[in-house]
Amino acid sequence: RDAYAARLAEEASKFTLVHSELMxxxxxxxxxxxxxxxxxxxxxxYNQLFSSGESLGPALxxxxxxLVPMVPEGLVLMTSIAFAVGVVRLGQRQCLVQELPAIEGLxxxxxxxxxxxxxxxxNGMRLAEIVPIDGADENTVRAALAAMAGDDPRPNASVAAIAEALPDDxxxxxxxxxxxxSSAKKWSGQSxxxxxxxxxxxxxxxxxxxxDAARKAEEIGAQGLRVLLFAESDRPVEDEAAPGTVTxxxxxVLEQRVRPDARDTLEYFAGQKVDVKIISGDNAVSVGAVASSLGLSNGDRPVDARTxxxxxDELAETVASATTFGRVRPDQKRAMVGALQSRGHTVAMTGDGVNDVLALKDADIGxxxxxxxxxxxxxxxxxxxDNKFATLPHVVGEGRRVIGNIERVSNLFLTKTVYSVLLAFFVGVSGVLSQLFDFDPLPYPFLPRHVTIAAWFTIGIPAFLLSLAPNNERARSGFVPRVMRLAIPSGVIIGVATFVCYVLVYGGxxxxxxxxxxxxxxxLITLIMIALWVLAVVARPYQLWKIVLLIGSVLGYVILFTVPFCREFFALDPSDLGYTTxxxxxxAVGVFLVEVSWWVTGRLHGEHRRLFAAPDDLLPGVH
Known part of the structure; x- marks a missing residue:
């Protein structure tokens, strides 16, 4: 149980979930x-059963x-659908998402x-050159290399490249x-x-x-090549004092091909204000040469992790300021992740070996x-x-789509909840006050079927389409406050305006x-008018398909209120011109107040408001 592998497995088996700010x-x-x-x-x-004076059927x-519209029943469903569709889209790019919130997390x-x-x-390498040292016999060196590579039971990428170039036993x-x-000692051997x-x-x-040999290796490594030392020892490799005297x-010299998409990926993250830290077990100079050739910031100033x-605190300072690290041990990878997190960073860690397990486990996203x-x-x-680092920008783009769209959808559902609670509260209070001041209480203005059609074209269908739409807005923290800044004022305006309208037209x-x-x-007309405008605000910035969606929603209600069959089935009667006016x-007053509220809250919280999309927003996907 004290073995490193056993302790690693035990710690890795502890179950944890990704923190999702959305959820x-x-x-x-x-x-x-x-x-x-x-x-x-x-x-x-209390009002419907005891104060309204209505018979049991209408009261119920x-x-x-x-009560029913107070529950945002579609919010969790739309969130789950948006995450699930994101998983399917990323699956088409050979990216397997094992926890739904990981899309949002990245x-x-x-x-x-x-x-x-x-x-x-x-991943693959090619043997570029064998440089003999101090007049060593090249044939002997090649024979020994071929023997070592051929006998290695678990060849890594370097040994596999040597075996491919020297196949003769x-x-x-x-x-x-x-x-x-092993990553700890940085060498292997055979006697x-x-x-x-x-x-x-x-x-x-x-x-x-x-x-001189070390300086020569440094010069070659500075060209971005991987350099290994092939040496002879004075004692068997299993000896406790190995490697002993090294000759x-x-x-x-091994040549690694730079990925053709590596530069674009690094430029993407730089443009998104995401720092990339290259953490490698290779020689720091070699790692720095590759990083700087791809334009990574501070890549030409690599840090040797042995220092x-x-x-x-000092580790956090060093890791935060540098971008390229070589000769990193597995335990240092985990410490570096923790150091970055201690400075308030949200960290993603990539890896492929068992030694990366704990660092992946500790990172916010593995x-x-x-x-x-x-x-x-x-x-x-x-x-x-597909082992492509270049897939990560697509994960980021998909996460942005999910986060941005769920925020839009949440605004719609929570606005409905706010005005439903407020209407119920107003009507309920009127029932209580009617007992105290002896006036006729107000019954609830709507039938269940009214509540249903009120949500059809202001929330239901639009929310489904908005949850699946392209969205490239940058992910930001503060999901709940931002949603409340729109949902609460809009819900209050709808609730008050609808109640005032009903008080004015109710005849006792x-x-x-x-x-x-x-x-x-x-x-209901007052409620739908303002709710449609809330939808119009949530859909901003406008694109052609969003304008078509808004027009379709308006036409849907026009049909419901004008077609005789629909009017009869849904108990609608807008024939009284005075009431309808x-x-x-x-x-109209409610629409004006919602619009003013949207602009004012944007100004107060420093949020940029746009009515129409910029040209880049018209292109879905990752830029």
Whole structure:
């Protein structure tokens, strides 16, 4: 149980979920709505059953019409659909999302930590050159390299490239001792009895930094090439004192191909104010050469992780200021993620090896490569099945679409909840006051069918379309306050305007059934007018398809209020011109107040308001 692998597995198996500001915000909103519904619901129940004076049937209908729209029943559904569609879209790009909120999480990330190999460069390598040191026999070096590469039971990318270039077996037989490569010691070795003890590893670990061979390796690495030292040891590789005295025999130069999409990906993140940190186990100079060739900021000033401070505050300062790190140990990767998070950053970590597991687990979003280890893929929230770092901008774009669209949809549903609670509260209070001051209480103005059609073209259909639309707005924190800034004023305006209209047209209990329907229709016209304008505000900035959506919503209500069958089925009667005029006047005042509220809140909170989309907004996807 004390073994490193066992402890790693135990810690990685602890179950955690991605924090979703959207989900947490919606839960907070639903909890708040529940607290509002209890007193408003009790008031409307009391009014409809005990104060309104209506028979049981109409009283129950009014009570249902008041209580049902308080629940934003479609909000969670629309959120789930938006996330699910995002998962499908990313799946088409060979990106597997293992937790729905991970789409949102990556859109909020401001630091991406990535490895050089497999991120900036292709996974595969090619043996470019073998440079003998101090007159070493090249044939012997090639034979020893071929033997080591051929006998390695778990060849990494470097050994695989050597084996591909040197396929001929020298006939030395099986190795008498083997020391596998590890990230801690940075070398591997094999002993062949009389044929010697051979090492393959990092020059800056195995060599004296002041030696000519070390300087030569540094010069080659500065060109962006991977350089390994091939050396001979004076003792078997399994010896506790290994590697012992190291005699350099050759520098093995491996060529890595820079990914053609690497520069575009780095430029995308730079344009989005997302810092990219290259964290690699390779030589720092080599990593810096590749990073600077791709234009990464401060890539030409790499940091050797062996010089990193242990103090958390000092480490956080160093990691925040630099962008390229070489010779990073697995435990340092995890410490660097924690250091960035301690400075308030939202961190995404990419990796493919078992040693990356804990860093992926600690990061806000873990991204694994499809070719990585099973453990890495298991703990990651996102798996890039095609191993392309360039897929991440598409994940960011999809996350923005989900976040922006859910915010729009939330505005519509919560506006309905606010005005429903307010109407129920006003009508309920009127019932209480009628007992105290001896006047006729107001019944609830709407039937359940009125509530249904009020939501059809102001929320239901538009919310579904808006939740799936392209949206490239930058992800921002503060979801709940932003939604409330529109939903509460708009809901209050709709609730007050609708109640005022109903008070003006309601003629008391002596009204005929037809006059009651006319009064309810007038209040419904006021509500729909303002609710349609709220939809028009939420849909901004306008594009052609949004304008068509708004026109379609208006036409839908025109049909409902003008076609005789619809009017009869939904109990609508706008035939009283006096009532209808009052309804339109109240609706126009409400529309004006919603528009003013939108501009004023934008000015107060420094939000940029636009009526029409900029040219770039017309192009869906990632730029």
């Amino acid at each position: 947490a915000g919606i839960n907070k909103i639903l909890k708040f709505i529940t607290y509002l519904m209890i007193p408003a619901g009790l008031l409307i129940i 209908s009014g009570m249902v019409a008041a 859109a909020r990330v401001d630091v991406v930590c990535a490895d050089k190999t497999g991120t900036l460069t292709e 020298p006939g030395w037989g099986a190795a008498t001792a083997t020391a596998p490569f 062949y009895g009389a044929h010697g003890n051979w090492l393959l590893g990092a020059p800056d670990v195995l060599l004296d930094p002041a030696s 350099p025999r050759a520098l093995v 990193l401070p242990e103090d958390p 991204v694994a490569m499809g070719s990585g280890s099973p453990a890495t893929r298991a703990v990651a929230q996102i798996v890039l099945l 209990p002596e009204q005929t059934e037809q006059q009651k329907i006319q009064a309810g229709t007038s209040a 009052i309804a339109f006047v109240c609706g």
